[in-house]
Amino acid sequence: MHRAPGLSVRIKLTLSYAGFLMLAGVLLLAVVWVFLLRYVPDGAIMARGFVPNRSDLLRAFAPRAAAALVFLLLFGLLGGWVLAGRMLAPLTRITEATRMATNGSLSHRIRLEGDQDEFRELADAFDTMLARLEAHVAEQRRFAANASHELRTPLAISQTLLDVARSDPAKNPGELVERLHAVNARAIDLTEALLMLSRADQRSFAREVVDLSLLVEEATETLLPLAEKRGVTVETSGDITPAIGSQALLLQVTTNLVHNAIVHNLPGRGTVWVTTGVHAGAAVLTVENTGDRLPPHLVWALTEPFQRGTERIRGDHAGVGLGLAIVKSITQAHDGHLTITPRPAGGLRIDVRLPGPRPRRAW
Structure with missing residues (x-):
């Protein structure tokens, strides 16, 4: 299925981490701003020296708040990129193993280390599936080789009987027909058995x-x-x-x-x-x-x-x-x-x- 290219999961997680950190920073600065406003009067007061009003506080607070948000943004992007990479490292190994299996390499195993978590469960399940698939493919190959040999045997016998009859026209045709009938019956039995086995494997039957x-x-x-x-x-x-x-x-x-x-x-x-x-x-x-x-x-x-x-x-x-x-x-x-x-x-x-x-x- 063709799909339009999009952002990778690592980039999406990085942006999510950075966005969450920025949101937390904005909320923290807003709480600080509200707290400061409670102790700063609305107008200028001259009493035993200079006391800043809210305008002075805003001019002093805004640049530092902006600098803090920029720092949080950069820190969130960098930290989010590193954290997302570490979190997705097991998924990368699972993806590589999937591609190898798609190309026909069923002997590869992920064998993910670490404690039991969702990625470990997925990797173990994938390893189990590969092991069963490898065994099934090997069994099918053995079956195909054996079936080819078994099907070739009656055909070879029929060919031999026909060659003998052609080289010896005086040979009794009744005996030839009888032996060919037995060989053909065996080939039919084998074909019907293979069809029965295929039907059972497909589970295409009503219960x-x-x-x-x-x-x-x-x-x-x-x-x-x-x-x-x-x-x-x-x-x-x-x-x-x-x-x-x-x-x-x-x-x-x-x-x-x-x-x-x-x-x-x-x-x-x-x-x-x-x-x-x-x-x-x-x-x-x-x-x-x-x-x-x-x-x-x-x-x-x-x-x-x-x-x-x-x-x-x-x-x-x-x-x-x-x-x-x-x-x-x-x-x-x-x-x-x-x-x-x-x-x-x-x-x-x-x-x-x-x-x-x-x-x-x-x-």
Whole structure:
């Protein structure tokens, strides 16, 4: 936005200091003048010598008063300039840091010294914002690099299959079509997952009261064929659990958690427990499963995009590595909290805590 140039804040503060000092000086001289007038007669009196009247007093007082006001003006301008500079020095550092951040340098910090005051609070808040912004930009760069790699993989496979088919016209086209269909389906799943993740990050959704227990029933019913195919038992329990959010996004959270619990499990003898409930005014969705033992450092990395546990799993329903990343993003978009804990016997326990509806006030 283009704006006309104006006086700097330092000049404005200097003029304010000088003007206030001049006003105080004028008021002080006025009080002195009124005080003197009380003891000086209006006319000249000759009694045992000369006694000055008000005219003589004015001629003697006015030049000295003017000189005092000039001194106060100069002193106010000089002192105000110095004081304003010292007061605005922290603001200058904050402005320089802002310009550096605008130019792309997010690693710079103000680290303002001194006691806690308004400028210190502003500088600390700005440093915190820069730290979060730097971490967010780094995360976005990693995500963009990983997404590019993941999107390039199916395209490269398709290109290889087409090159092989072109060099060998006698090759069975049915097998080629089948493999291209699988690669294309994977690329579509990845694109839809990226769109879902972007939608959750933007928080562009309407909020309503959603029963998590109903979402659990819908998700488990949808994934029941997959569980039966892998020999995994899914057990659900819980009461009505109202939460505030988007039904479509929260269904995606439930589906992703149950899907991951089924896929990353003990084949042929695994179990998944899904429970819902209200605890301390919050709606809680818990998904537990049996499986391999996972170290804590690996558990915390599972919510990063394109992480698939101990290896990059391939095969049916392997996913695209965005399941828990989407769960984390949607949970944060709903002002919720995601907790992942390794089970001592193997597998994971994942808790999603979401805000519940506010209780109605009794009138």
